[in-house]
Amino acid sequence: MRQRVGQAGRYLAQGLRLMVGFPDFDTYREHMARTHPDQPAMTYEQFFRERQAARYGGADGRMSRCC
Known part of the structure; x- marks a missing residue:
């Protein structure tokens, strides 16, 4: 039970x-x-930068979404 809660x-x-x-x-x-x-x-720093770029846009800083 304890394992399931964890x-x-x-x-x-x-x-x-x-x-x-x-x-x-x-x-x-x-x-x-x-x-x-x-x-x-990847290192933590590389991973974090890659996830930020995937969420907010590429390396050029532009957003890739419509809104």
Whole structure:
């Protein structure tokens, strides 16, 4: 039971981070280790910049959305 509550808490925290746009670096690292062990993972700074660019626009700073 305690393990299920802990897992639910982790899912809730991950969902809240995604809602406010805060990327989950730990989940990314786990994914890279599990599915792409032959590729190097980004550092936290690289990951954060890449997620910001994906959300707000490319390296040129322009927004890619209509609104």
